[in-house]
Amino acid sequence: MRREDQSTEFKETYVDDIKKTVVAFANTDGGTVFVGVDDSGRVVGVDDVDKTILRAQNALRDAIKPDVTMHVSCSAREVENKTIIAIEVQKGTSCPYYLADKGIRPAGVYVRQGPSSVPASEAAILQMIRETDGGSYESARSLEQSLSFSEAETAFAEAGLTFGEGKRRTLGLVTEDGVHTNLALLLSDQCPHAVKLAVFQGRKKSVFRDRCELSGSVLKQLDGAYEYINRFNRLRSEFKGLKRIDMPDYPEEAIREALLNAIVHRDYALSGPALISIFDDRIEFVTLGGLVKGVSADDIALGISIPRNKRLAEVFYRLKLIEAYGTGIPKIYECYDGTGKQPVIQTTPNAFKVTLPNLNYAAVDRPELNGLTGSEKRAYRLFESNPVVKRSDIEQSLGVSQTMAIRILSHLDDKGLIQREGAGRSTRYRRAETS
Structure with missing residues (x-):
């Protein structure tokens, strides 16, 4: 032979x-x-x-x-x-x-x-x-097959749902050959992905006040991250007549939706952790994976959604953690209606960032703003939700003339609260970075 x-x-x-x-x-x-x-x-x-x-x-x-x-x-x-x-x-x-x-x-x-x-x-x-x-991470077979599901079993039981072998196959955790998929890995106690949270002093990543890393099932990460953020979500109280009104730094529903977005729509094919950074004036949620092909940031704001992890989104929907696809980002914007501040959505080909402004920041943490006029304070709030502001933005937002807009910007510049960039028609303004 x-x-x-x-x-x-x-x-x-x-x-x-x-x-x-x-x-x-x-x-x-x-x-x-x-x-x-x-x-x-x-x-x-x-x-x-x-x-x-x-x-x-x-x-x-x-x-x-x-x-x-x-x-x-x-x-x-x-x-x-x-x-x-x-x-x-x-x-x-x-x-x-x-x-x-x-x-x-x-x-x-x-x-x-x-x-x-x-x-x-x-x-x-x-x-x-x-x-x-194929290209779907969650449907691909997991390299790790020795998985346990204590967190998932608890979550399904609390939702009044079964989590037996048949249900796992229906949801896509197990293939017809009995092999665990990456969706199973995400829900398992052995999930290798993580969420890192940090609290910084001031508005820069200069001094850590606290930090935390969460691992295990993404369901456990969701609960742990929400609990951690709420520890730093302070209440500001004020009286209107005889009534006391309590206002948290961040709307709880906005935190919830931003956190769900970070967990459900993250690109788990990339190995880096999700990052949540808490500053004096904002919270930033940064996740790996840009927008799904064919969807823009404007589409997201309108509620158009193409989930990157469709099966994971389905699991969260069944657990009643999300109500319907595409409602998360519009809800975040709605939470800030009438506050004078707006969340900011930023995307790159490989990352997605949601920034929630602190509703109480200007009133409590920036006493130097007390020397500003009402128009100047309203103008400055534009910088808290927009990385770049033009003179025309001030005119339109405040309903003032060009001359008044220039005067307001000049005063904010003199106070060191904003920085001017460029000249002539290309002039732009950014908020000054101070700790």
Whole structure:
């Protein structure tokens, strides 16, 4: 017979290593394992053919995931007056195939290199998953298969929902082959992604006052982040006549929606954490992953939504954490109606940022504003919700003349509250960065 090569393997007798070879063939370009042929290619034959074929079929069915048997055939052949067994393997359609007791990792995934079956690199495994499962991260098979779901089970129970095997399949946590998807990984106690929160002194990232990192199930991260932010969401009280009115720094619903947006619409294919930064005058929610293709920031503000993680959004919808797709960002804007301040949405190709202004900041934390006129205070509030302001913005927002707008901007500049950039028609103004 011919020598061993990329698509040919010889085994003198049936041994467990044949499973690795079948995995390697199924993950590469297919091939044939000949049982009853020694390493030199000499035919030695198989004594009990039927028993050996049955043993091979049972082992391959039980030991390899996903099910590879539809791509494998075992048959007896007569060569040189002796009977050998040919285990023919086609390239599989659900790569990567792996040894069930090792999992989807290099110790369990093999590929063919010349006449050898070798462990696949993690990069090669991820590439196989992408090619087989498509571009959806949450629907792809998880590299980690030993998952527990204590947080998810509690959340579903509190919502009056079951979380059994059937429900997990329906939601997309488990494939038809019983393999956990990345959606399962996100909801599991072993979720490797994290949320980092930090509280800074002043308006710059200069001095930390507190910090926290949350990991585990994204459901646990959601609860933990909301609780942490509310620790720093102070109440300001004032009296109108005999009635006391309490106003939090940030509307709780705006915090909730911004946090849900950061968890549900994050691009989990990217490994960096979500970042939540609390300053004296604002909270910033920064998540990896820009807008889904075909959607603009203006579309988001109008309530148009194409979820990046559709299945995760469906889970949150069933748990009644979100009411309907696309309502989150409009709700955030509504929370600031009539306050004189506006949230800011910023996007890049790889990141999404929501900034919530502190409703009580100017009144409490900036005593130097007390020397400003009412028009100047209203003008300054534009800078708290807009990174760049033009003279015409002041005119339109305050309903003042060009001369008055220039006078207001000059006074704010003299006070060191804003900074002027450019000249002539290209003149712009930014809020001065002070700690």
